[in-house]
Amino acid sequence: xxxxxxxxxxxxxxxxxxxxxxxxxxxxxxxxxxxxxxxxxxxxxxxxxxxxxxxxxxxxxxxxxxxxxxxxxxxxxxxxxxxxxxxxxxxxxxxxxxxxxxxxxx
Amino acid sequence: xxxxxxxxxxxxxxxxxxxxxxxxxxxxxxxxxxxxxxxxxxxxxxxxxxxxxxxxxxxxxxxxxxxxxxxxxxxxxxxxxxxxxxxxxxxxxxxxxxxxxxxxxx
DNA sequence: TTGACGAATCAATATTTGTTGATATATCAT
DNA sequence: ATGATATATCAACAAATATTGATTCGTCAA
Numbered sequence: 001x002x003x004x005x006x007x008x009x010x011x012x013x014x015x016x017x018x019x020x021x022x023x024x025x026x027x028x029x030x031x032x033x034x035x036x037x038x039x040x041x042x043x044x045x046x047x048x049x050x051x052x053x054x055x056x057x058x059x060x061x062x063x064x065x066x067x068x069x070x071x072x073x074x075x076x077x078x079x080x081x082x083x084x085x086x087x088x089x090x091x092x093x094x095x096x097x098x099x100x101x102x103x104x105x106x
Numbered sequence: 107x108x109x110x111x112x113x114x115x116x117x118x119x120x121x122x123x124x125x126x127x128x129x130x131x132x133x134x135x136x137x138x139x140x141x142x143x144x145x146x147x148x149x150x151x152x153x154x155x156x157x158x159x160x161x162x163x164x165x166x167x168x169x170x171x172x173x174x175x176x177x178x179x180x181x182x183x184x185x186x187x188x189x190x191x192x193x194x195x196x197x198x199x200x201x202x203x204x205x206x207x208x209x210x211x212x
Numbered sequence: 213t214t215g216a217c218g219a220a221t222c223a224a225t226a227t228t229t230g231t232t233g234a235t236a237t238a239t240c241a242t
Numbered sequence: 243a244t245g246a247t248a249t250a251t252c253a254a255c256a257a258a259t260a261t262t263g264a265t266t267c268g269t270c271a272a
Binding site for chain 3: 123127129154156157160161164175177178179
């Protein structure tokens with residue numbers, strides 16, 4: 001990711017929110033092993049189709065995953081760029097040192 | 107953070123959830139400049155006392171910030187360790203390569 | 213073209229999260 | 243002790259998010 005590029009707070013919230021859920025983390029964890037179709041995710045996560053679809057949409061809207069149709073199947077895969085973005089975001093949090101001023105009491 | 111140490115999913119959700127809110131990100135951003143008392147945060151975030159207290163608790167429960175009493179004032183500051191943990195967590199996401207197997211169709 | 217299948221979307225509902233104003237608690241100054 | 247101040251907590255409510263089952267849509271096979 002471009003250095004010095006600021007990620008706006010709205011985007012940051014969207015990213016973190018997408019990750020702030022057990023099911024979605026499981027999905028991402030599974031997708032780390034390569035692309036998967038929905039039915040396979042249903043299997044290994046033991047989640048209903050509708051529920052899964054919902055969470056996949058959240059992840060997709062946040063840009064964390066990408067999809068690809070192949071016939072009747074939809075394949076999902078992690079979007080590497082988004083992870084780089086996340087990495088940069090966390091780094092900017094961790095490393096951005098501001099001129100530390102003393103607290104001003106009320 | 108210890109290498110190879112796995113962060114459990116529940117903890118990951120807690121961390122990301124704590125960050126998935128505009129107000130809480132603002133708080134952290136402010137605290138990057140050094141420790142602050144609540145009244146000062148109220149000022150610069152233009153947030154009510156009760157609301158702020160709520161979000162500070164979320165951040166504190168997640169271990170993102172620490173507090174310190176000084177007389178009537180409570181001072182909050184970022185907890186560096188938690189940020190290291192976050193960093194490690196994101197890294198583990200980004201870099202953990204699993205043996206990529208082909209997707210198994212239904 | 214019809215039927216079956218994989219997946220998205222919708223509507224209803226449940227659950228969780230956030231906000232607000234009121235009250236409680238702790239500490240200080242008098 | 244009393245009152246003032248800083249903050250936490252609580253209760254009521256509002257808003258956002260997640261779950262479920264039903265329906266719809268797109269694609270394929272016969």
